[in-house]
Amino acid sequence: MLKTDHIRKENIEITDSFWKKRIELIRNQVIPYQWEALNDRLPETDPSHAIENIRIAAGDKEGEYYGMVFQDSDVAKWLEAVAYSLEHQTDSELEQTADELIDLLGSAQGEDGYLNTYYTIKEQEKRWTNVRDNHELYCAGHLIEAAVAYYRATGKRRFLSIMKRYADYIDRVFGSDEGKIKGYPGHQEIELALVKLYDVTEEEKYLNLSKFFIDERGKQPHFFEVEKKKREEDKPFWFNNDHAYSQAQLPVRDQQEAVGHSVRAVYMYTAMADLAVRTNDDSLKKACETLWENVTKKQMYITAGIGSMEFGEAFSFNYDLPNDLSYTETCASIGLIFWAKRMLDLEVHHEYADTMERALYNGTISGMDLDGKKFFYVNPLEVLPEATEKRHDQKHVKPIRQKWFGCACCPPNLARLIASIGHYIYSKREEELFVHLYMGHETTMDITGQQVEFRQETNYPWDGNVSIEVSPQTDHFFTLALRIPGWTNKAIVKINGEVIDHEPIIKNGYVYIKRTWKANDKVELSFEMTIERVYANPNVRHNIGKVAIQRGPVVYCLEQVDNGETLNAILLPESSTLQADYDTDLLDGVVVVTGEAERIVDSSWENSLYQSAKGEMTSMKIKAVPYYAWCNRKPGEMIVWINEKS
């Protein structure tokens, strides 16, 4: 039985000036552009061949498989983005394209339910022989996520049926029963997808299969070793022969630190939190909390980028956050948002939402240019173009966004995130409604049996004023819990124009307003949004003596186009006053931060490399722009962490 209340077409209408244009960009620009990419119609880019692979697998075309082993997942993420986009606005043409693609996927599905173009085209007989490396379950997971989203957005069941058939087949293949593969994917993803499938179908077997994958992981004898032996593979695993690459070095409940491939990690942590909520699993909850602490307190860049090492696209170790070598994959910060939202399901605490917000306004949307046409895979915090060109250890860092990638996981992932941004605003727990994010929108929600309209207005993230209109159909008692962002030093809360003393009703950073709400009740929030100088923990050796600028949730950076070259020679005096001004014309409208600074003068060095005298200083005015918007003008140097003069 499918639960029809999961269909929530156009449930949340985003009216926010910051996000609405991005959602429209996804709909009008990114989705069509990526469709062209998936169909190999983009000039001067690597072909994707993703749709062609499905056609070949479906028998509609002759040909060879081409692309990464996980090429199907690009299609899945695109379909998921389409689904979310259709929530905002119907588009019969787009929906028809999606339906046809879904039919094509149906044709590519095997009799038994199997659906993976790589194996179907290339190595039929080798299915499930390298679950560690070959992404079958990963692709399945993305397709399941897409199917759930498409069902929710459109109410159409075709795609969901296809994926239920595939999931049922996977359930027959994997598990602890005799004859099944006692294994789990090398790239986690299906775990969180199966929870979504469970939520929408309420079929326990999907939850159990997800739990099986999570519980089995890292146990001895090690599945990857067993599987490898079966393949008669004798070379050591490329990542230092360490299963930490895919967080399989230990059972998940024993893991204390984030290790390995950062996207795999956060996808897994997301599923762990999902399962902990749904199965009341305290040990799993504890593991999630421990890993969250580790990631956000020891391994996260100020932009919410994670994964500081190109090798393995991985976490390296605590406090190791080099700005110019970072990997900080767009997908990893997106995964951090998924995880943060699930942590809020485990416990409402502003720290989870703060991190979610940090990722939303910084390290994720930095992955796309303002036109939605070019993308960063890697989101570094410091770029010297010459270094990315000449230093081999920075080859992964691109100084400008790229049109498309051979491994094109990030662009469609960002598309599905932005298109579904509304999903991250609220959580509901019985008669409590939690507001995590502030952005203009309208929605109607069922709260303990009554429909309540909400209308939020704000100029976030440029100021901290938020107005929320609450209109139940008839007077209705419930709790509205509003997050006070961690970045503000002062919050004012008004109800119907009257300031309330909110301090006594704060818990974990949320103001709990319990009352009988009447139509047109209005809550006004005012979060003081000052320019903050942010310092990094002294264990972060790369940032000692440096300062970052943050205002509200937005992290700033200096670009060469505004501040000249050799950005590291700029010193920002500790005493310098910084000023914030909204500039409508700049970068689609941003608050710019300016201030007096100094610059070490090159010429005072007279062509010497080392000397006892410090260089002369000259005063200058710095101009900082939001990090997410960097590299939308003239390419050049960029830094987030600025040298400070104390």
Added chain:
Amino acid sequence: MLKTDHIRKENIEITDSFWKKRIELIRNQVIPYQWEALNDRLPETDPSHAIENIRIAAGDKEGEYYGMVFQDSDVAKWLEAVAYSLEHQTDSELEQTADELIDLLGSAQGEDGYLNTYYTIKEQEKRWTNVRDNHELYCAGHLIEAAVAYYRATGKRRFLSIMKRYADYIDRVFGSDEGKIKGYPGHQEIELALVKLYDVTEEEKYLNLSKFFIDERGKQPHFFEVEKKKREEDKPFWFNNDHAYSQAQLPVRDQQEAVGHSVRAVYMYTAMADLAVRTNDDSLKKACETLWENVTKKQMYITAGIGSMEFGEAFSFNYDLPNDLSYTETCASIGLIFWAKRMLDLEVHHEYADTMERALYNGTISGMDLDGKKFFYVNPLEVLPEATEKRHDQKHVKPIRQKWFGCACCPPNLARLIASIGHYIYSKREEELFVHLYMGHETTMDITGQQVEFRQETNYPWDGNVSIEVSPQTDHFFTLALRIPGWTNKAIVKINGEVIDHEPIIKNGYVYIKRTWKANDKVELSFEMTIERVYANPNVRHNIGKVAIQRGPVVYCLEQVDNGETLNAILLPESSTLQADYDTDLLDGVVVVTGEAERIVDSSWENSLYQSAKGEMTSMKIKAVPYYAWCNRKPGEMIVWINEKS
């Protein structure tokens, strides 16, 4: 005809407390140890197989070639070190071992003079088919250098004859004449060796062959392309398909910036300077000067380490000097010393000798532990052991010295440098004798036909007082030109106890004392040696806000063993007074620098990663030790560049 005046056995007797123990270490420890290594008798290290290869090539043994393609060069460098060691002290047993090895080399030599164990054993028919990659001329060069050194040290001609035969053969193979290979080595080395062979034999053909190799380099059509085509090799050259790897991207006279493999570069520049002197080649001199400017003013670490990139063991680009990723190979700094000494032959200028000295007291001898048993290949300026272990981009950096290397170029190179340290003290130009380096020694030199004894005494590098006794057999007029080190702010020069006004007789940083010297004349030099705070050019983005400590020629560092962990959290106030004290018991006796500093307190961060408040500071005393001596106690973190508090 061999020039017998090139035999200079025990010409310079080093009595210096700093260097004598190192020379003895080379003789008593390193040479025997490396002999064991070359003979595969070291436990727990990769076998060298270098001697075994020669035995097999000589037909004394059956077996396969093993080791790098340039394994012969390790033997050559060892023999060269033996030669220099024999200059200091006769050792009949060692000399006999060397003679036997030389006989073995003779047996391994082909009828035509060819001598290379790799090709002789493995690919007889493929000689000279891959001069770009396979080091035949490189090995030949090292063997020639060794043969010249052995002849000079012992007067024995056997080794030199072997190598003359090989050089004659190479001269028949390479050159611009019809039928000869119009090519040059991928790894430069033979060019400088042929100049040495010319110096000792006065046979012009060796000079001409060296000149041919240098002049031909980088011309179009490109030899490496021609050669590659002949091999029917179609894959692009691994170093970005760029001949800059071996400085063959342009004719040498057109090269403006140091590029590519740093050891190849400095070996080539050395030969270029050698040739410019001997052929009065102004364009070559100009190229040397341009490249010298570039290397020492834009691409050299404060330790005189060069090569900031692991990829290609190469120069990266101007001002790109990351402290933790540096390659700074021991061999490259050794090559920089070779080059500096040749630049002094082109023009006497203290900058050349200053750099030579910087390399001698820092980035070269740092490559060996104080016991002479373990070696660094890479000499980083910042080490966090966990990063070298966990960050793939730092895998080349070892946090502790190693016993031996699969590619063991550095240890024997360092051995030959230290054993021949006396060769770097002087240059002679007609009636001028230049003193570049200060270290205790005694020597007798022929100056315009008269034997003059010199006895230098000093406690260098720990203080700047030097006494030089000059004793000609009879009164004799000549110029003694004494370098005033670039690091001193004040110099006092006394002759026979009387201070002279030396300012008017300074030229390019040398005090030219022209006089008729009498027996037991005494020159006393006193160079003020203060602790200097050194800053890097602001274009070096990695060192902004940081300071290095230097005293005399010695660069200092902080080690974890003295200063606790998280060395980057230490801030050295600009106003803090630093103090120098000699500690007899520490690190074989060093001057230690101490001072008040501050440390950001970890606990004041309460487990947060980013915050608006700066951390609390606590005062501490820092203790800095000479960089060259780091990692001779408890391994741990090390930094050269210290964060400064202004």
